[in-house]
């Protein structure tokens with residue numbers, strides 16, 4: 133069975149917490165999840181990026197959670213153009229540029245997809261979020 137939950141947030145830093153809370157409440161309503169800390173961190177980073185980098189006009193962003201039988205798919209849609217979402221080279225002295233590296237380490241897959249019209253979706257996928265598995269041993 134597939135579940136879908138989505139919510140639109142204003143592109144302000146204050147809504148990142150609301151995006152996290154929405155995600156946790158949704159996962160609870162779907163029966164819980166053992167990878168919730170990793171998922172919460174990824175939602176934080178993606179929502180923060182939508183606010184900070186997503187759209188110069190500070191438009192809204194959309195958080196979508198899709199629960200497939202064997203994975204949780206998370207999308208954050210923003211109205212921004214196609215500036216690349218990338219993982220900057222690691223640097224001990226950099227004050228930023230760690231968010232997507234953290235996302236990459238915690239999730240099983242991620243990517244960026246152009247939306248019809250304007251904007252893009254940055255997505256992550258968690259295999260078997262109900263199981264206590266490390267990334268490498270996941271079997272979708």
Ligand SMILES: Nc1ncnc2c1ncn2[C@@H]1O[C@H](COP(=O)(O)OP(=O)(O)OP(=O)(O)O)[C@@H](O)[C@H]1O
Nearest residue numbers: 181182185186215216217218228229230231232233
């Ligand atoms: N939603 C987005 N829209 C446009 N560019 C993005 C988006 N998300 C990330 N990026 C680009 O990818 C880069 C890397 O993102 P990342 O989250 O790793 O770093 P950061 O947001 O700059 O810093 P930090 O997350 O450590 O505070 C960003 O600096 C930005 O150029």
Ligand SMILES: [Mg+2]
Nearest residue numbers: 180181231232
């Ligand atoms: Mg970031």
